[in-house]
Amino acid sequence: MNCRKMRIDIIALLDESLGEVPASRIRQHLQSCPACLHFYEEQRNLDRLLKSEPQLDLPVQIWEGIESRLLSRPAPAPPLRWLGTLFEWANFRYAFASAILLVIVSVAVFRVTVTPRPEDEQLLAEIRAYQVEVQGNPFLKEIGRENPFYAFSLRGGKNPFNSVRSTK
Amino acid sequence: MSSTPAGSPRIQSGPSHEQLVEVVLRAQKGSFDDFQKLYDLYARAIYNFVWKLVGSTEDAEDLTQETFLKVHSELRSLRDPSQFRFWLYRIARNEVYQKLRRKQRSSEVSIDDEEVSYYNFLPDQSPDLDPERQVLSQELQDVIGKALRDLPVKYRDVFVLAVFQNMSYEDITKVVGRSLLSVKTDIYRARLAVKEAVNKYTRKRP
Numbered sequence: 001m002n003c004r005k006m007r008i009d010i011i012a013l014l015d016e017s018l019g020e021v022p023a024s025r026i027r028q029h030l031q032s033c034p035a036c037l038h039f040y041e042e043q044r045n046l047d048r049l050l051k052s053e054p055q056l057d058l059p060v061q062i063w064e065g066i067e068s069r070l071l072s073r074p075a076p077a078p079p080l081r082w083l084g085t086l087f088e089w090a091n092f093r094y095a096f097a098s099a100i101l102l103v104i105v106s107v108a109v110f111r112v113t114v115t116p117r118p119e120d121e122q123l124l125a126e127i128r129a130y131q132v133e134v135q136g137n138p139f140l141k142e143i144g145r146e147n148p149f150y151a152f153s154l155r156g157g158k159n160p161f162n163s164v165r166s167t168k
Numbered sequence: 169m170s171s172t173p174a175g176s177p178r179i180q181s182g183p184s185h186e187q188l189v190e191v192v193l194r195a196q197k198g199s200f201d202d203f204q205k206l207y208d209l210y211a212r213a214i215y216n217f218v219w220k221l222v223g224s225t226e227d228a229e230d231l232t233q234e235t236f237l238k239v240h241s242e243l244r245s246l247r248d249p250s251q252f253r254f255w256l257y258r259i260a261r262n263e264v265y266q267k268l269r270r271k272q273r274s275s276e277v278s279i280d281d282e283e284v285s286y287y288n289f290l291p292d293q294s295p296d297l298d299p300e301r302q303v304l305s306q307e308l309q310d311v312i313g314k315a316l317r318d319l320p321v322k323y324r325d326v327f328v329l330a331v332f333q334n335m336s337y338e339d340i341t342k343v344v345g346r347s348l349l350s351v352k353t354d355i356y357r358a359r360l361a362v363k364e365a366v367n368k369y370t371r372k373r374p
Contacts, residue, residue, distance in 0.1 A: 008356045011356045046359065050332070055212070056225065062211065
């Protein structure tokens, strides 16, 4: 039998923290193990010695100090009941979650509908670059009068067929 | 400072569990009278608990006061009023730990602290004891006090709760947040250390 483990339980027995079954097991062991019995008696004597130590009385100034410090604290503002209800944690939690969801949905919708796709961005950049080139070149300008594609470019991307018509 | 004979600090006579829960609930709703009732019920036990841990009556007074001020300000955050006692001890223990950490950082242990130390504190002696036995008793208390002070804090708090606060191991686990096995082992080690100190003292005596 492991006496060290038993001794941990012997202490627990002295501290009245052992269940009935392990306690009876320890008592049985004590009857058959003189070393553990000696340990038990030593610890019981120590226990008596420790518990004979005096307990201090509570000094009255502790409560006086608490009372004066609590009374010197500023009185809390009267609660705004409607505000309290409005921001009651449960409600506030749902409101906060809804607001976040709304923001996420709005951002997603904005991105899909307003922001051009990368390929559109690239095409627009090419058209703008071409317009600059055409406007700076009188020869190409002249050709453009006859060519709906150039005319479209010169007029900043307006309907080339309209442009053709307008040049006639 | 007066002292009383040893007795179980466990609240034996007092409100029933249900009444206590009611008191805590009313105190949570802001009743100052009920907060005072809680103080009346537990302050002495907390004061002695803290005193055993820090070893100074002056520090124990401050820490008891801080503990109850914290209880007053945070009582609403206690979800289960039936756990009030363990919650209270936890607050007191945390206050002690903070104090010990501050002391350690600033090496604040001064001569003044030593003078009011529990370990040098003279309790009222029984008039029945003859002078020699009184000296013996005082010396033994000093030895026990010194042994307590030399214990690591994690052994000291569980030992004080079990021996001086008469708390069951199951309850101690709720205060210190450690497993039952760890609590049992630490109390065992603490008792061996205290016993060893007492043995040394008795061997030295002629």
